[in-house]
Amino acid sequence: MRLIILDTSDYVGEWSAKYVMKRINDFKPGPDKYFTLGLPTGSTPLGLYKNLIKFHKEGKISFQYVKTFNMDEYVDLARDHPESYHYFMWHNFFKHIDIDPQNVHILDGNAPDLVAECNAFEDKIKAAGGIELFIGGIGPDGHIAFNEPGSSLVSRTRVKTLAQDTLEANARFFGNDISKVPKQALTVGVGTVMDAREVMILITGAHKAFALYKAIEEGVNHMWTVSAFQQHPHTIMICDEDATLELRVKTVKYFKEQEKLLAQGVPRIRQFHAPEPAAETLTSSPAVREQRLEEVGSPDNSTEKDKAQLAPKPKRITRPTLLSKNQCTTCGKNFQRPSDLRYHVNTHTGAKPYKCVNCEAEFSHPSRLKKHTKRCQNFQTLNFR
DSSP states (O other), X not given: OEEEEESSHHHHHHHHXXXXXXXXXXXXXXXXXXXXXXXXXXXXXXXXXXXXXXXXXXXXXXXXXXXXXXXXXXXXXXXXXXXXXXXXXXXXXXXXXXXXXXXXXXOXXXXXXXXXXXXXXXXXXXXXXXXXXXXXXXXXXXXXXXXXXXXXXXXXXXEEEOOHHHHHHHGGXXXXXXXXXXXEEEEOOXXXXXXXXXXXXXXXXXXXXXXXXXXXXXXXXXXXXXGGXXXXXXXXXXXXXXXXXXXXXXXXXXXXXXXXXXXXXXXXXXXXXXXXXXXXXXXXXXXXXHHHHHSOOOOOOOHHHHHHHHSOOOOOOOOOOOOOSEEOTTTOOEESSHHHHHHHHHHHXXXXXXXXXXXXXXXXSHHHHHHHHHHHHHXXXXXXX
């Protein structure tokens, strides 16, 4: 599994679009060799679609020989409804690129036989040779597509009743009227997405931080369906800094170091579907970012260059720290606040000025007194018989 951590959601959209463009162009699709792409809807992938449209207009990518399969669609919602996923995809992506409408596959929520529609969708994916790259987003509860918590991790395309959390989250698209939100949807299964040769999941925002934590740091759990992709051989998750708030510091550091080595082109670290190094070192300057994205080249894998890049850098000479007014006369240690100095002096003198009002126990620091007092009060209230 790879976890790409970028500064903002805008960078997530740009990086992911660059990655999709590379995968399609490296595949070299043609009349007898179509690239199959799984696509999501919602607000998270809008940046991806915006950048893919931009790259297409610049002549960097063509979708003429690309087949797409969308993840889901509401049941009993007209195709021309502004919140239907048919409308969403054509309005935000398909009408701006050169894709053949016959190569676009979206589930029909108005089909007379919904089960037959789901089975036919699975057959179309198999007939296309499977999905090369399936892109997805997740909800705050960790669901991918409409595979709500509790879904089978080997499920296939099917009719699914939506959870209350999903209805409440989607109510904002229906004038904040939850009664107007469709209660059912057609969705690809977790197993359907797992069958793809590569899976890319976009995660942005602090409200999805706990779901990312469940997906990365805890085990596979059907109550957090995104966690199933720990077991996929080629999973790449792309997130912004806000989405990492629940991850441990060492987890974030580990994945950032891995991507740093990968960007440097270190042998044995590079992976088969690695994106261009420029896309992994985006800066806050739009001008520099555009220049780096344009100047993409194959990294030099020479051993000499690797050693030079990974060699420890000389330590910077820093200015001496100014002495603080709050200095311990015993050990010379400086403190920013007088209160910190007082607590520190107690460690030298052995003074314990903070006393418990219940048992008169003495402490050198108020935080220790606070913890003790809470336990002491609970003890005093116990009624022994």
